[in-house]
Amino acid sequence: MSDDKPTTWTTAITQIEPNHVRLRGYDIGELMGPVSFGSAVYLILRGELPDEKVGRLMEAILVSSIDHGATPPSALAARTAASTGASLSASVAAGLLAINRYHGGAIEDCAHQLAHIVRRCDETGQSLDCVAEVMLDEMKQAGQRMAGFGHRIHTDDPRTKRLFDLAVEAGVDGPHMEAARAVHRVFASAGKNLPMNVDGAIAAVLAELGFEPSVMNGLFMIARLPGLIAHALEEQARQRPMRRIDPTNHTYDGPPPRSLNPNP
Ligand SMILES: CC(C)(COP(=O)(O)OP(=O)(O)OC[C@H]1O[C@@H](n2cnc3c(N)ncnc32)[C@H](O)[C@@H]1OP(=O)(O)O)[C@@H](O)C(=O)NCCC(=O)NCCS
Incomplete structure (x- = not known):
């Protein structure tokens, strides 16, 4: 007996229906605004939202590694x-x-x-x-x-x-x-x-x-x-195209050191 049923596969990440996007069950509009990117990353990878403190820690992890200059x-x-x-x-x-x-x-x-x-x-x-x-x-x-x-x-x-x-x-x-x-x-x-x-x-x-x-x-x-x-x-x-890029011989000419709290 042949099985004519269409094959289907499952995903538990995001549900898409006309006019609806639900990430791990949460409406995307409800997440947008109150939920930080770090918390949303936690949600998509772990399936649940973190509490506020862990959400802030996720943010700190993402910020910590955003860049390390031109040598990496x-x-x-x-x-x-x-x-x-x-x-x-x-x-x-x-x-x-x-x-x-x-x-x-x-x-x-x-x-x-x-x-x-x-x-x-x-x-x-x-x-x-x-x-x-x-x-x-x-x-x-x-x-x-x-x-x-x-x-x-x-x-x-x-x-x-x-x-x-x-x-x-x-x-x-x-x-x-x-x-x-x-x-x-x-x-x-x-x-x-x-x-x-x-x-x-x-x-x-x-x-x-x-x-x-x-x-x-x-x-x-x-x-x-x-x-x-x-x-x-x-x-x-x-820079000009196809220059010889020296991995270390460069200088920084961006803003000088500054602080979020200029008058501590
Ligand atoms: C990052 C890294 C490549 C930098 O290396 P480096 O400063 O150029 O150090 P060297 O390769 O010259 O090693 C210096 C000595 O420290 C040792 N060493 C360096 N990193 C080590 C490590 N992670 N574990 C054990 N020994 C280490 C070396 O064996 C060498 O020992 P020796 O003098 O007895 O021969 C190296 O520390 C490393 O491989 N770390 C592990 C990978 C890692 O964490 N990468 C992320 C970097 S942000």
């Missing part, structure tokens, strides 16, 4: 494509393609490694520092690096402490953030000044929020997209 591989990739006359979408796609294990994509690996430390502690009853020390030693022997630590420019990544402070303020702290602190302590006691970078801080905070590691690099991509667009557009507006 993704900015250089976007600029290189833009300098060839590529469209905005192609330039930005080139930038996104450069987000991987060692740049922007360290978040997922870091989350796995922090979870590994937490699991080993639970299994063995040993302290976080003890387990972190053994794991880092094993990784060193295997020629591997602890994702989310170290930075080419910063010795004390300004985004890390702020993100951890905001998480604690939002009532978010726990074993993954503790494991990240332990890794930092173990590096320091071995005489290695390897700061927890923003990828590491995001990994620890997202893990505390219950995000799966597989989605975490996506949050970095969402955050960095405006920066990549700005770099691609600036490249085409201010």
Whole structure:
């Protein structure tokens, strides 16, 4: 007997009907205005709206990684494509393609490694520092690096402490953030000044929020997209086509340092 029924597949993200758009069940018009972009990102990825504090933390994560100047591989990739006359979408796609294990994509690996430390502690009853020390030693022997630590420019990544402070303020702290602190302590006691970078801080905070590691690099991509667009557009507006782009030999000529609170 042949089955003539039309095949159908299901999606639980957004319901579209004539004159109606419902994101995870919520009418888009109701979300527009009161709900921040960070909360909407949480909603689409997790299926529920976060509470206000977690929504603000999501915003802070997205702001923390919006741009890091012209030297990151993704900015250089976007600029290189833009300098060839590529469209905005192609330039930005080139930038996104450069987000991987060692740049922007360290978040997922870091989350796995922090979870590994937490699991080993639970299994063995040993302290976080003890387990972190053994794991880092094993990784060193295997020629591997602890994702989310170290930075080419910063010795004390300004985004890390702020993100951890905001998480604690939002009532978010726990074993993954503790494991990240332990890794930092173990590096320091071995005489290695390897700061927890923003990828590491995001990994620890997202893990505390219950995000799966597989989605975490996506949050970095969402955050960095405006920066990549700005770099691609600036490249085409201010530079000649197909120039030789030196990765580091540039100077900043934007606004001087300023504050949201000019008269504190
Ligand atoms: C980001 C990164 C590429 C910067 O590297 P760098 O400042 O150029 O440092 P180097 O590659 O010169 O390494 C210097 C030393 O620190 C060690 N090191 C650097 N980062 C390390 C890490 N994450 N874990 C373990 N050891 C690390 C190196 O093995 C090297 O040790 P050695 O002197 O005994 O050989 C590097 O720290 C790294 O790979 N980090 C992990 C990936 C990551 O978090 N990326 C996101 C960056 S925002």
